[in-house]
Amino acid sequence: MNIAILDDYQDCIRDLVAFKFLNGHEVKVFTNSTRGIGHLAIRLAPFDALILIRERTSLNRALLAKLPNLKLISQSGRVSGHIDVAAATELGIAIAEGVGAATAPAELTWALIMAARRKIVPYANNLKEGLWQTVSTNPQFNTLGTVLKGRTLAIWGYGEIGKLVAGYGRAFGMPVLVWGSLASRAAAAADGHLAATSRAMFFEQADVLTLHLRLSDATRELVTADDFARMKQDALFVNTSRAELVAEGALEHALQLGRPSAAALDVFNAEPLPPNAPLLRMPNVLATPHLGYVEKDSYELYFQAALKNVADFFGGADPALLNPAYKEHACERRPYFKP
DSSP, rough: OEEEEETTTTTTTGSSGGGGGTSSSSSEEESSOOSSHHHHHHHHHHOOOOEEESSSSOHHHHHHHOOTTOOOEEESSSOOOSOOOHHHHTOEEEOOOOOSSSSHHHHHHHHHHHHHTTTTTHHHHHHHOOOTTTTSSSSTTOOOOOOOOSSSSEEOSSHHHHHHHHHHHHHTTEEEEEEHHHHHHHHHHHTTTOSSHHHHHHHHSSSEEEEEEOOTTTTTTOOOOOHHHHHTTTOOOEEEOOOGGGGHHHHHHHHHHHHEEEESSSSOOOSSSOOGGGGGTTTTTEEEETTTTHHHHHHHHHHHHHHHHHHHHTTTOOOOOOOOOGGGHHHHHHHHHHO
């Protein structure tokens, strides 16, 4: 079968142990992204299967309708709103989901918190320029870092990642304050953490506030300018989950107003983030290029599942599919293909 792996920016998938599952297939690895239905349709039209790296490419109804050869979408990790599942089902296209793991994104979250609070990146960069113990040549930003012990770590979302981050906070002597669903707050309290009594209290008491929520219609643009306005002037806002959880433009405006004073971000509304993005020009922003799951052990885990799903699907086995109802339409639309 003719298979495409999309958006492998570092061209590293072919070097994974899991790549062996595609032996015997024709495989094209795309190391750059393209946007626009027209360009994507031309690029993807020849392929029987697409292997997606998380949400780097979106597949909507208009695009899927232009891919007559497509039989399978194999997702690394879970589908998160970037695939029109109903359209794929109606077009007879199967969708196989993979697995995920919390360790790598939780560790990256903690690395960003540590780096941002101690201002490690500007110190290190300025040292290369001969500037000793200098955060910035602008006196406004040439300030001291701070320790974490005794400061409140506020976590919105107490799932697998949130729980790990809470554990790191406890190890560093931070009181942990959790906001989220009733179930999340109850679980946090059972683990010995504090459950915020209100959303307002959660933002007001945070010294470091980090988001660990899934993106859905209910959580899109959940964090607003009013929330940021409640934060302390020296607080740090961290987002390694999804940029779309925050109302568009609200964070940039809040940082300009000084509440919070800084942000550490791994996710953005447009990815790859263009080099002229306003956030990259803000000295109080630490930005990384969506590295939460970009780590060797995580990649082996993700692609062990995603590539095996492809091999099983075309090898006659039946992987667990997100949309088993695709079979009702597959033979109508693709009479040459018998799932």
